[in-house]
Amino acid sequence: xxxxxxxxxxxxxxxxxxxxxxxxxxxxxxxxxxxxxxxxxxxxxxxxxxxxxxxxxxxxxxxxxxxxxxxxxxxxxxxxxxxxxxxxxxxxxxxxxxxxxxxxxxxxxxxxxxxxxxxxxxxxxxxxxxxx
Amino acid sequence: xxxxxxxxxxxxxxxxxxxxxxxxxxxxxxxxxxxxxxxxxxxxxxxxxxxxxxxxxxxxxxxxxxxxxxxxxxxxxxxxxxxxxxxxxxxxxxxxxxxxxxxxxxxxxxxxxxxxxxxxxxxxxxxxxxxx
Amino acid sequence: xxxxxxxxxxxxxxxxxxxxxxxxxxxxxxxxxxxxxxxxxxxxxxxxxxxxxxxxxxxxxxxxxxxxxxxxxxxxxxxxxxxxxxxxxxxxxxxxxxxxxxxxxxxxxxxxxxxxxxxxxxxxxxxxxxxx
Numbered sequence: 001x002x003x004x005x006x007x008x009x010x011x012x013x014x015x016x017x018x019x020x021x022x023x024x025x026x027x028x029x030x031x032x033x034x035x036x037x038x039x040x041x042x043x044x045x046x047x048x049x050x051x052x053x054x055x056x057x058x059x060x061x062x063x064x065x066x067x068x069x070x071x072x073x074x075x076x077x078x079x080x081x082x083x084x085x086x087x088x089x090x091x092x093x094x095x096x097x098x099x100x101x102x103x104x105x106x107x108x109x110x111x112x113x114x115x116x117x118x119x120x121x122x123x124x125x126x127x128x129x130x131x132x
Numbered sequence: 133x134x135x136x137x138x139x140x141x142x143x144x145x146x147x148x149x150x151x152x153x154x155x156x157x158x159x160x161x162x163x164x165x166x167x168x169x170x171x172x173x174x175x176x177x178x179x180x181x182x183x184x185x186x187x188x189x190x191x192x193x194x195x196x197x198x199x200x201x202x203x204x205x206x207x208x209x210x211x212x213x214x215x216x217x218x219x220x221x222x223x224x225x226x227x228x229x230x231x232x233x234x235x236x237x238x239x240x241x242x243x244x245x246x247x248x249x250x251x252x253x254x255x256x257x258x259x260x261x262x263x264x
Numbered sequence: 265x266x267x268x269x270x271x272x273x274x275x276x277x278x279x280x281x282x283x284x285x286x287x288x289x290x291x292x293x294x295x296x297x298x299x300x301x302x303x304x305x306x307x308x309x310x311x312x313x314x315x316x317x318x319x320x321x322x323x324x325x326x327x328x329x330x331x332x333x334x335x336x337x338x339x340x341x342x343x344x345x346x347x348x349x350x351x352x353x354x355x356x357x358x359x360x361x362x363x364x365x366x367x368x369x370x371x372x373x374x375x376x377x378x379x380x381x382x383x384x385x386x387x388x389x390x391x392x393x394x395x396x
Contacts, residue, residue, distance in 0.1 A: 063331075075191050078185075095300055107304075109305075207323050
């Protein structure tokens with residue numbers, strides 16, 4: 001297991017971590033298999049989506065804010081209940097196939113760390129499973 | 133493959149199954165690898181989120197009920213269409229890294245079985261993939 | 265890695281690809297392990313849900329359209345921002361356990377390709393990881 005560390009800058013933010021993951025795949029020398037990317041936090045998540053136009057990430061964050069408004073009558077008293085809900089909607093992990101030592105991402109795909117309660121220092125776990 | 137069986141008590145409920153999964157990891161004697169947790173049902177799901185404060189699970193269920201109201205004009209005639217939608221929103225599986233024979237969960241993370249159409253007798257599949 | 269190709273017919277559509285995946289598992293001759301199903305697109309996703317009654321897929325699409333309306337003030341200029349959001353809500357991959365050379369799906373479960381911006385020619389990646 002390897003850990004990528006990052007410092008988020010905003011309350012809510014998508015951070016493209018594709019190149020960090022690709023670098024870890026290269027360092028692992030795995031030729032073929034899968035790469036699991038996992039967030040050990042409960043107010044952040046991971047998603048794969050378009051990284052060419054940054055407006056896509058902005059739109060996803062906007063849509064999530066509309067779906068899970070800060071103004072609801074939340075029970076959780078720390079003020080970050082919406083961040084927990086958003087984390088469960090996007091999910092805590094993504095998987096990517098590794099072929100020829102590289103992530104088999106689609107043309108427009110990037111892997112995003114989804115910050116829902118920043119800014120914070122965060123970690124992302126990576127685990128490679130190689131073909132026999 | 134191993135199966136955890138559980139009996140849910142309510143129509144909608146999050147059940148923390150982290151310790152049952154940890155016990156299965158221990159019994160499998162796997163030191164390092166990944167653990168796949170999978171729900172073979174279509175009106176239930178799995179999510180990883182905060183288990184320290186039970187209000188977080190309550191808030192997620194409340195938010196999902198607001199997102200997918202029972203009162204919409206559903207086509208599916210069994211009366212549980214909202215449960216199917218919620219199952220697809222949270223997802224049917226979660227993955228956790230295993231290190232040193234233990235689940236590498238974050239400090240606040242627990243694994244929840246998400247019941248959306250209970251009470252029912254349910255099963256959860258576990259599959260370990262060990263490092264070579 | 266293997267690729268399933270498909271041609272979607274509508275703007276939004278769920279296509280049951282369970283039998284294509286099962287056929288690929290059979291061809292791979294894997295007896296036990298996991299099968300990763302992955303979509304290399306950013307306006308499509310994958311979900312596991314009921315395949316017995318096609319109304320369930322219709323209801324999920326209807327619920328997603330209500331959650332992510334076309335009419336919001338989207339930043340992304342290509343007109344398919346809602347499709348990107350829906351892709352992140354359902355997710356880009358699903359995992360299924362393989363036992364005895366067959367997908368260990370629940371009785372009512374099918375694997376659906378979720379088209380949110382069709383009709384298009386699409387691909388789905390499959391990756392098997394066998395037990396040692």
